Amino acid sequence: xxxxxxxxxxxxxxxxxxxxxxxxxxxxxxxxxxxxxxxxxxxxxxxxxxxxxxxxxxxxxxxxxxxxxxxxxxxxxxxxxxxxxxxxxxxxxxxxxxxxxxxxxxxxxxxxxxxxxxxxxxxxxxxxxxxxxxxxxxxxxxxxxxxxxxxxxxxxxxxxxxxxxxxxxxxxxxxxxxxxxxxxxxxxxxxxxxxxxxxxxxxxxxxxxxxxxxxxxxxxxxxxxxxxxxxxxxxxxxxxxxxxxxxxxxxxxxxxxxxxxxxxxxxxxxxxxxxxxxxxxxxxxxxxxxxxxxxxxxxxxxxxxxxxxxxxxxxxxxxxxxxxxxxxxxxxxxxxxxxxxxxxxxxxxxxxxxxxxxxxxxxxxxxxxxxxxxxxxxxxxxxxxxxxxxxxxxxxxxxxxxxxxxxxxxxxxxxxxxxxxxxxxxxxxxxxxxxxxxxxxxxxxxxxxxxxxxxxxxxxxxxxxxxxxxxxxxxxxxxxxxxxxxxxxxxxxxxxxxxxxxxxxxxxxxxxxxxxxxxxxxxxxxxxxxxxxxxxxxxxxxxxxxxxxxxxxxxxxxxxxxxxxxxxxxxxxxxxxxxxxxxxxxxxxxxxxxxxxxxxxxxxxxx
Amino acid sequence: xxxxxxxxxxxxxxxxxxxxxxxxxxxxxxxxxxxxxxxxxxxxxxxxxxxxxxxxxxxxxxxxxxxxxxxxxxxxxxxxxxxxxxxxxxxxxxxxxxxxxxxxxxxxxxxxxxxxxxxxxxxxxxxxxxxxxxxxxxxxxxxxxxxxxxxxxxxxxxxxx
Numbered sequence: 160x161x162x163x164x165x166x167x168x169x170x171x172x173x174x175x176x177x178x179x180x181x182x183x184x185x186x187x188x189x190x191x192x193x194x195x196x197x198x199x200x201x202x203x204x205x206x207x208x209x210x211x212x213x214x215x216x217x218x219x220x221x222x223x224x225x226x227x228x229x230x231x232x233x234x235x236x237x238x239x240x241x242x243x244x245x246x247x248x249x250x251x252x253x254x255x256x257x258x259x260x261x262x263x264x265x266x267x268x269x270x271x272x273x274x275x276x277x278x279x280x281x282x283x284x285x286x287x288x289x290x291x292x293x294x295x296x297x298x299x300x301x302x303x304x305x306x307x308x309x310x311x312x313x314x315x316x317x318x319x320x321x322x323x324x325x326x327x328x329x330x331x332x333x334x335x336x337x338x339x340x341x342x343x344x345x346x347x348x349x350x351x352x353x354x355x356x357x358x359x360x361x362x363x364x365x366x367x368x369x370x371x372x373x374x375x376x377x378x379x380x381x382x383x384x385x386x387x388x389x390x391x392x393x394x395x396x397x398x399x400x401x402x403x404x405x406x407x408x409x410x411x412x413x414x415x416x417x418x419x420x421x422x423x424x425x426x427x428x429x430x431x432x433x434x435x436x437x438x439x440x441x442x443x444x445x446x447x448x449x450x451x452x453x454x455x456x457x458x459x460x461x462x463x464x465x466x467x468x469x470x471x472x473x474x475x476x477x478x479x480x481x482x483x484x485x486x487x488x489x490x491x492x493x494x495x496x497x498x499x500x501x502x503x504x505x506x507x508x509x510x511x512x513x514x515x516x517x518x519x520x521x522x523x524x525x526x527x528x529x530x531x532x533x534x535x536x537x538x539x540x541x542x543x544x545x546x547x548x549x550x551x552x553x554x555x556x557x558x559x560x561x562x563x564x565x566x567x568x569x570x571x572x573x574x575x576x577x578x579x580x581x582x583x584x585x586x587x588x589x590x591x592x593x594x595x596x597x598x599x600x601x602x603x604x605x606x607x608x609x610x611x612x613x614x615x616x617x618x619x620x621x622x623x624x625x626x627x628x629x630x631x632x633x634x635x636x637x638x639x640x641x642x643x644x645x646x647x648x649x650x651x652x653x654x655x656x657x658x659x660x661x662x663x664x665x666x667x668x669x670x671x672x673x674x675x676x677x678x679x680x681x682x683x684x685x686x687x688x689x690x691x692x693x694x695x696x697x698x699x700x701x702x703x704x705x706x707x708x709x710x711x712x713x714x715x716x717x718x719x720x721x722x723x724x725x726x727x728x729x730x731x732x733x734x735x736x737x738x739x740x741x742x743x744x745x746x747x748x749x750x751x752x753x754x755x756x757x758x759x760x761x762x763x764x765x766x
Numbered sequence: 767x768x769x770x771x772x773x774x775x776x777x778x779x780x781x782x783x784x785x786x787x788x789x790x791x792x793x794x795x796x797x798x799x800x801x802x803x804x805x806x807x808x809x810x811x812x813x814x815x816x817x818x819x820x821x822x823x824x825x826x827x828x829x830x831x832x833x834x835x836x837x838x839x840x841x842x843x844x845x846x847x848x849x850x851x852x853x854x855x856x857x858x859x860x861x862x863x864x865x866x867x868x869x870x871x872x873x874x875x876x877x878x879x880x881x882x883x884x885x886x887x888x889x890x891x892x893x894x895x896x897x898x899x900x901x902x903x904x905x906x907x908x909x910x911x912x913x914x915x916x917x918x919x920x921x922x923x924x925x926x927x
Contacts, residue, residue, distance in 0.1 A: 690803065745816065
């Protein structure tokens with residue numbers, strides 16, 4: 160290992176990137192080879208394989224990984240011959256490809272192998288093998304119609320065994336593995352049984368192939384999706400520009416409204432354009448969407464490591480990994496999620512003994528589940544541990560001088576103390592949840608991506624953190640209002656009604672307007688002066704009825720200016736603590752306008 | 767105390783300077799959207815070619831009496847580094863003077879104040895032939911991130927009836 164540290168000092172970061180990328184390619188290679196078993200002459204797959212090795216070769220060159228370069232070069236050459244001469248990938252070639260992939264994988268797992276004598280010997284032998292085979296192909300000295308799969312073109316249904324059974328029979332997988340894979344099939348509908356097995360490390364690709372070869376049935380041909388790899392920067396630029404385009408278009412619409420009659424054909428064309436642009440916007444946004452799969456896989460690994468490290472009996476479950484989210488957000492989610500999960504495992508779940516005393520199962524359960532709803536993605540991290548000890552939290556906060564200890568706080572408020580900067584009930588600083596990395600950092604990171612955290616605490620029974628994150632910092636439909644000559648934006652989604660009120664509709668308490676009457680019910684008013692330090696002029700009769708989660712509140716405004724598609728821009732970090740704004744936007748007149756945060760408005764008490 | 771080129775500007779009766787390398791651009795005054803519940807010297811935000819950046823009024827930051835913005839008032843857009851990220855903040859100043867080259871030997875260390883804080887705002891005092899320029903430590907002066915946290919406790923107020 161020592162030698163390598165010296166050699167790879169400079170390239171360390173590059174090397175890490177190389178390893179990550181190469182592993183991705185190796186995974187794809189395995190998947191492709193499995194597909195090839197049933198479509199030996201599928202040109203696209205052969206192309207994919209060629210490209211994969213070709214890429215690995217190139218990348219290896221950058222980080223001076225000679226061995227990997229040699230292996231990929233030889234493999235790529237063989238693949239090249241196959242695709243040029245339209246040669247089917249026979250059994251032997253498939254095996255060689257897998258072996259190449261395995262060798263490269265071995266090096267990636269342990270880079271020191273490149274200086275290991277024995278390993279190098281094995282590689283040399285293998286390279287010779289490849290060379291020999293290459294020559295054979297050149298000389299067309301091989302069996303063309305190798306029997307990969309006797310009945311690959313045989314559409315007749317025969318007495319066939321399912322691949323799962325075959326693998327079970329020859330002990331490639333065990334019962335547990337079989338069930339696991341079957342369960343996974345629901346989550347990964349586009350992967351075949353064998354692929355899922357390999358992906359989840361339940362079986363080696365080689366064994367799957369052998370199993371498939373034993374199988375006497377034909378699988379249906381899957382269509383291969385062609386994929387393009389694009390630098391994310393390009394996509395980001397595209398999305399940003401689309402945003403600017405929409406703003407400009409909005410400005411044009413505004414002017415047009417003033418100059419042209421609604422019926423003018425110009426207007427119709429303008430509306431057509433805006434419809435097309437909205438679609439384009441949606442498409443460009445979708446380019447950036449990724450599923451939470453890889454994020455969840457990483458978390459699962461870390462969770463299992465933590466469980467092992469602590470020697471606890473905890474079951475870690477992940478759900479909803481196919482939920483999609485903007486890739487930038489997915490990247491930023493990882494750290495806070497890891498922290499919350501580690502937290503649950505180490506501090507949430509109590510020891511088996513304690514659990515049994517309480518009548519719980521000895522093993523604890525930590526679950527992360529994701530789902531999307533109405534433009535937001537929800538991620539819940541729940542455990543069935545001891546929950547948050549409110550008394551402990553309150554005392555700690557008081558001890559650290561973070562709160563006013565003469566005041567009486569509600570349970571919900573005490574829960575939120577854990578988010579106060581400087582708070583931590585972890586007596587011994589351990590590496591589990593990180594030094595000084597508290598919940599406050601988690602909250603900040605979540606709000607940076609435009610999200611919120613909610614705590615549902617059940618002392619003694621468990622705790623649940625719900626993260627609500629916008630699917631993308633998108634274009635949304637906003638209603639522009641003005642209060643005291645300042646414009647603000649409200650999400651149109653949350654607007655139930657706009658009312659012009661009369662004096663009788665106001666309900667006053669102690670001389671102050673507190674509520675409004677609406678049909679049979681009474682709706683509380685949002686005291687906006689608590690935030691804006693100003694109120695709409697007293698005569699305000701214009702009221703907007705806002706809705707959130709089936710609750711209603713009213714906001715008095717001076718004017719409602721209009722509805723627009725607006726591009727939501729996040730507020731810069733300095734303002735990340737201002738809960739009452741959920742972002743800003745640039746209006747038609749070029750000025751910045753703040754988007755009021757509906758959740759905050761609803762949390763404000765109308766006093 | 768880095769020597770080099772500084773952009774000098776006036777605030778009241780004083781001349782200040784910031785390292786030219788940190789200056790992104792200088793723009794004229796434009797509509798500032800104010801943001802409630804921020805420190806008083808944070809005037810608000812502006813739209814700089816599609817990017818929303820905060821504006822700090824140095825007069826208010828240094829407790830000099832606030833002055834109405836005139837046509838001469840400028841916004842200097844400065845690059846600042848905070849928590850390993852680079853950001854831009856606009857600084858509203860009375861008027862921009864000139865770019866001067868200040869040699870190392872013409873820079874004196876900043877004076878010591880009783881309140882440790884003020885001391886950090888300056889990287890030094892530049893002595894030129896005809897004037898004295900106070901050289902600002904932009905990363906420290908323009909950092910107001912910690913200050914909006916005052917509201918964290920206020921948020922708990924919302925539970926109160």
